[in-house]
Amino acid sequence: MLSFLLSRASRNTTTRRLLSSSLSSSLSLFNDIVIVSPSRPSEPNPKTNQIIRTLYPFTQSYYWRNFEFSRNYLNSNFSNLRFVGGISTLSSSKNEDNRENGGLSKEGEVSWIDLYLPRLVRPYARLARLDKPIGTWLLAWPCMWSITLAATPGHLPDFKMMTLFGCGALLLRGAGCTINDLIDRDIDTKVERTKLRPVASGLLSPFQGRCFLGFQLLLGLGILLQLNDYSRILGASSLLLVFSYPLMKRLTFWPQAYLGLTFNWGALLGWSAIKGSLDPAIVLPLYMSGVFWTLVYDTIYAHQDKEDDLKVGVKSTALRFGDSTKEWITGFGIACISSLALSGVNANIGWPFYAFLAAASGHLAWQIWTVDLSCRADCNRKFVSNKWFGALIFSGILFGRYL
Incomplete structure (x- = not known):
């Protein structure tokens, strides 16, 4: 002040x-x-x-x-x-500060966007959540798992393909955030954590948001066109999930499950980009493991907003499970690890995979047992830590396939 x-x-x-x-x-x-x-x-x-x-x-x-x-x-x-x-009214001072700073995610929060990007670019960078890379990691890891699992035994995965999918994850995650903010702009103004987002706060107009979305999708199309025909069709079909996901919180208490179907599409796409087709015995368990994993981390994440969600009238698994949340996500965690093990067995992967899978199991158990679901800060910490779970599974697949 x-x-x-x-x-x-x-x-x-x-x-x-x-x-x-x-x-x-x-x-x-x-x-x-x-x-x-x-x-x-x-x-x-x-x-x-x-x-x-x-x-x-x-x-x-x-x-x-x-x-x-x-x-x-x-x-x-x-x-x-x-x-x-100068003099300004109290009611507009926060909005004015928000506008001058390119739209802060939280009051007083400063990121690399504020330090290094021009002022006109900052709202778009925040709209794509470039200052919060955890979403990109969570979207990219299933792609990297699949690409590495599809590699020839004794060889490293295709580095060019991993780079393409990494850029694609960044763009698709940003596009998903833009779609979400355009559809939820009226809801976001009523939620403490989201009221300063660029579209909700008025920093960007809906028209500007739609133009930016078109730019993101155009870049994503450029990446998709570099894949084989089978993967182009498979990748384009994921847009149905991307565009419809923001509506699920209004329709069902299971939007986290729908997010799992959306966020882990790369587990199918990565394999097809290397092989030109799908092997259901390997990729379907891998895909389902990602869906169960998402149910764990996004349910924890949803507990940050449960009070606001009740006021606004949107739904989530956090509200559906309530005090039984830890029992539910424990079941999802077991299903995730079991599906990963089944995929590894069907792919004839080496023993290092199972050693890393055991370590990843410990990490997931630590999250579930220690998270304080009544503390927003702790829920966020546990949610962000899932990038290390993804890294452990990737390391296990890499060493298991290479050795």
């Missing part, structure tokens, strides 16, 4: 009383208030009382940025009144 420096008007009792009453309703707006006493006494001046009376209604609705109210001691009056900054 911005602060101001106020010089005391006079030692006259009437003046001090008027000054105190005029500021009483607005002191809560300020921090670090400093009152500086004059260095010499003075005689009461009628002009002083007139100024204070004028300021009384003014201070009810406005605050001063770097305001200095000082006295001209030589003339014994208050003619030296100057504004160092």
Whole structure:
């Protein structure tokens, strides 16, 4: 909060009383208030009382940025009144700060976007969640699992293909966030965690959001066209899931399951990009493991917003499971690990895979047993830690296939 420096008007009792009453309703707006006493006494001046009376209604609705109210001691009056900054209404100050900073995700939060990107680009970068890479990791890991699993035994996976899928994950995740924010802009304004998102806060118009979405999809199409025909069709079909996912929270208590179907499509696509077809015995268990994994981490994530979701009227597995959440996600975790093991057996993968799978199982168990579902910060920490679960599974597949 911005602060101001106020010089005391006079030692006259009437003046001090008027000054105190005029500021009483607005002191809560300020921090670090400093009152500086004059260095010499003075005689009461009628002009002083007139100024204070004028300021009384003014201070009810406005605050001063770097305001200095000082006295001209030589003339014994208050003619030296100057504004160092500007004046803005309280109701619009946060929106104005949000606009000037390119749209902060949280009040006071600063990321590399604020430090390195031009101001005009910042809202679009935040719309694509470039400052929060965890979503890209969670979308990319199933792709990397599949590409590595499809590699020839004794050989490293196709690095070019992994690079393409990494860029595709970044673009598709950004496009998904844009679609979500366009559809949910009315809901986002009512949720504490999302009310400062670029479209919800008015920093970007819906038209600007749609234009940006078209740009993202165009770049994604450029990546998709570099794959084989089978993969092009398979990849394009995932857009049905991407566009319909934001609507699921209005229709069902299981939007996390639908997100799992969407986010893990790369488990199918990565294999087909290497092999030109699908092997159901390998890729379907791999795909389902990702769906169960998503049900674990996104249910934990949904507990951050459960109070707001109840007020707004949207649904989630966090609300569906309630106090039984840990029992449910324990079952999903067991199903995830079992599906990964089945996929590895069907792919004839080497023993290092199972060693890393055991480590990943421990990590998943740690999340489920230690998460405090009533603490938003802890839910977010456990959610973000899933990038390491994905890395452990990838390492297991890499070493298991190479050795």
